[in-house]
Amino acid sequence: MKALVFDAYGTLFDVFSVTALCDRLFPGFGNELAQRWRAKQLQYTLLRSLMGRYRDFWGLTEDALVHSAKSLQLDLTASSRAELMESYLHLVAFPDVKLGLEQLRALGLRLAILSNGTNRMLSAVVERAGIRDLLDAIISVDYVKIFKPSPHVYRLTMVHLNADGSETGFVSANNWDIHGARSAGLKTFWIQRSAGEAPEELGYPATYVVSAITELVGWL
Amino acid sequence: MKALVFDAYGTLFDVFSVTALCDRLFPGFGNELAQRWRAKQLQYTLLRSLMGRYRDFWGLTEDALVHSAKSLQLDLTASSRAELMESYLHLVAFPDVKLGLEQLRALGLRLAILSNGTNRMLSAVVERAGIRDLLDAIISVDYVKIFKPSPHVYRLTMVHLNADGSETGFVSANNWDIHGARSAGLKTFWIQRSAGEAPEELGYPATYVVSAITELVGWL
Numbered sequence: 248m249k250a251l252v253f254d255a256y257g258t259l260f261d262v263f264s265v266t267a268l269c270d271r272l273f274p275g276f277g278n279e280l281a282q283r284w285r286a287k288q289l290q291y292t293l294l295r296s297l298m299g300r301y302r303d304f305w306g307l308t309e310d311a312l313v314h315s316a317k318s319l320q321l322d323l324t325a326s327s328r329a330e331l332m333e334s335y336l337h338l339v340a341f342p343d344v345k346l347g348l349e350q351l352r353a354l355g356l357r358l359a360i361l362s363n364g365t366n367r368m369l370s371a372v373v374e375r376a377g378i379r380d381l382l383d384a385i386i387s388v389d390y391v392k393i394f395k396p397s398p399h400v401y402r403l404t405m406v407h408l409n410a411d412g413s414e415t416g417f418v419s420a421n422n423w424d425i426h427g428a429r430s431a432g433l434k435t436f437w438i439q440r441s442a443g444e445a446p447e448e449l450g451y452p453a454t455y456v457v458s459a460i461t462e463l464v465g466w467l
Numbered sequence: 468m469k470a471l472v473f474d475a476y477g478t479l480f481d482v483f484s485v486t487a488l489c490d491r492l493f494p495g496f497g498n499e500l501a502q503r504w505r506a507k508q509l510q511y512t513l514l515r516s517l518m519g520r521y522r523d524f525w526g527l528t529e530d531a532l533v534h535s536a537k538s539l540q541l542d543l544t545a546s547s548r549a550e551l552m553e554s555y556l557h558l559v560a561f562p563d564v565k566l567g568l569e570q571l572r573a574l575g576l577r578l579a580i581l582s583n584g585t586n587r588m589l590s591a592v593v594e595r596a597g598i599r600d601l602l603d604a605i606i607s608v609d610y611v612k613i614f615k616p617s618p619h620v621y622r623l624t625m626v627h628l629n630a631d632g633s634e635t636g637f638v639s640a641n642n643w644d645i646h647g648a649r650s651a652g653l654k655t656f657w658i659q660r661s662a663g664e665a666p667e668e669l670g671y672p673a674t675y676v677v678s679a680i681t682e683l684v685g686w687l
Contacts, residue, residue, distance in 0.1 A: 290510070290643075291667075293513035293517060294513065294643050294646070294647070297513060297517060297614070298618065298646070298671075299650075300669070300670060302670075310668035310669070314665060314668045394517070395517075396514060396517055396518045397518070397519075398518065398519060423510075426514070427517075430518050430520055444538075445537035447534060448511075448534045449515065449520075449530070450520060450522075451520075
């Protein structure tokens with residue numbers, strides 16, 4: 248294994264960091280709004296990819312927020328909308344991220360992010376987490392204008408890292424993302440962040456299952 | 468307008484007809500299981516289309532059932548699984564369907580179904596609803612091996628019905644399906660089956676919004 252590529256949202260960065268702000272703006276609806284926002288954001292990446300109507304992850308995340316607020320009949324003002332979108336640039340990294348990446352880097356592996364996010368969105372959260380120096384590349388699907396789990400996206404990593412599928416491991420906490428990467432020819436490591444979470448039935452299960460990034464070093 | 472094409476699941480046939488059986492097999496979990504099953508089924512159509520790993524709607528509906536039961540930690544026996552899958556062949560038509568189609572047929576319009584379902588699944592529910600004679604065509608995505616909202620799927624209707632986009636109306640209660648059809652060049656009619664349901668933010672809103680199929684005749 249020469250390189251390890253990480254998904255960003257849900258794997259390195261906690262998308263539910265936004266819940267507290269959701270609840271401050273819409274008391275009693277914070278959790279429901281955050282859950283719907285995330286689910287809708289993912290659904291829009293899939294729908295737009297299949298429609299052949301790409302829109303970048305920033306715009307699509309805002310569309311998902313607008314729809315989710317409407318579906319809950321919440322009055323999303325322009326300032327609340329801007330504040331919630333801004334919070335996406337300040338998502339918190341999970342506690343195992345920095346130490347885990349340091350351990351893997353010490354093994355001599357090339358490390359990268361492969362994400363649906365735009366370069367601007369990814370740079371912001373990477374800087375905030377203090378992990379910029381641990382990464383060889385930050386790869387956005389914005390290069391190919393289609394979202395995961397299109398095989399074109401996963402093949403980007405091989406181009407960027409100059410490594411073939413058998414030399415590249417893909418790490419994600421999103422199980423559908425694991426199926427996509429495995430189907431595209433990469434070795435996969437599923438971070439099962441919730442104990443008992445059922446894997447998807449999509450035909451390309453994870454090569455390895457771990458519960459934290461700090462466990463990866465034991466396998467490599 | 469020469470032809471009207473209808474989505475099947477959720478538009479003509481109630482996918483939540485399965486809820487009672489879900490609740491008989493798993494008391495107290497019927498509604499949650501039925502909701503998850505439907506959401507996962509749709510998600511799998513999108514994920515597999517984008518992965519380039521088509522599997523027909525029957526197989527994928529069964530995969531979605533298996534995952535949904537596991538996610539609720541329900542013990543899905545082989546016989547319960549078979550019984551639930553069988554129930555998908557007996558979905559009930561909404562009360563406005565037969566009368567609405569008869570009214571539209573009387574206007575001289577060609578009528579068809581365009582659905583993610585397989586031919587076998589669609590034939591079963593069409594026979595049960597007694598609407599076979601009202602339809603000129605039952606078109607399954609299985610011809611093109613990719614699911615909605617791929618534009619290839621919607622363009623199938625023009626081939627089958629020998630009508631171009633401006634002569635073909637597409638009717639669906641699934642709002643994302645409306646965006647897909649409009650993006651592919653069809654006129655669209657959204658059946659808003661739940662009052663207050665928020666439309667999707669995908670850039671291609673419905674040409675017309677009605678609350679039942681029997682209202683379409685007034686527009687045509």
